[in-house]
Amino acid sequence: MLSTSTKYALRAVLYLAVNSSENKKVLAKDISGPTNIPKAYLSKLLQELSKHRIVSSIRGPGGGFYLTPENKKVPLIHIVQVIDGDSRLNSCMLSVRDCDEDHPCPIHHLVGDAKTNFIKNLKENSLEDLVKSIQNGDSVLPL
Secondary structure, three states: OOOHHHHHHHHHHHHHHHHOEOOEOEOHHHHHHHHOOOHHHHHHHHHHHHHOOOOEEEOOOOOEEEOOHHHHOOEHHHHHHHHHOOHHHHOOOOOOOOOOOOOOOOOHHHHHHHHHHHHHHHHHOEHHHHHHHHHOOOOOOOO
């Protein structure tokens, strides 16, 4: 349901959420290795996220990317929307062009509730919630 770009963006912002602050900026090249995201691709994603105020950045010496407390409160759905738009989450799982309630694909009704719950969770959870989950040991971030 998530594109590779969105998965990369989520990994990058989670890395920043755990490893950066307003006093500790991180360069794209330093995020690329631990997250296993190609540097050039990562730079474009971070620039897009910065443009939409999901991550913060400062140019020049001592600059880099970081998250403010406000950035960490951004609902996860915003990251998905910035990178993929709304269409990706609402698209058919089998990529059937005209799949909808009136003309469902074979798995349309099997995944409908799961997709609805996934979107609801993306709206209700923020980066801050995911960081708390990592800090509490409820999830791991193997970066």
